[in-house]
Amino acid sequence: MSEYVFNGESYHVEVQRSGTAFQFAGHSIEVLKQGKCRLHLHSGRTIYGYCTKIGDVWWVHADGKTLKFQKMEHGSRSDISSGDCVSPMPGKILEILVAKGDNVEQGQALIVLEAMKMEHRILAPQEGEIGAIYATVGQQVEQGKNLVDIV
Secondary structure (H helix, E strand, C coil): CEEEEECCEEEEECEEEECCEEEECCEEEEECCCCEEEEECCCCCEEEEEEEEECCEEEEEECCEEEEEEEECCCCCCCCCCCEEECCCCEEEEEECCCCCCEECCCCEEEEEEECCEEEEEECCCCEEEEEECCCCCCEECCCCEEEEEC
């Protein structure tokens, strides 16, 4: 078993790889072409989304959520903050739905991003207060750019 960080929380799981697919905890994710992926959940549900690997971190944007996976090497220290909201892909900020100091609920829409000719809502990964907003309407952002901090 290896230690993985999933959206800021540490888990010990066995991950198996078969070609472009990964299986873990009864779920699987298959990396398709052009950044697309297919997630098969243990419940039998299939979700399509987008994924990319930046350094040692996998970013998955699916079902209105952005997920972040990272394998933790023995002795490493994690500086991942679960209150970070990042751009799942390059795009243009269409709308900012919150302001600094606003209280938000987990799953609440924070930003609308246009990417690949589609609108994507960036959702709050946790409840809390908006500590900072790092984007402006009309701004082009790169994949992995921190957009909002929730404290």
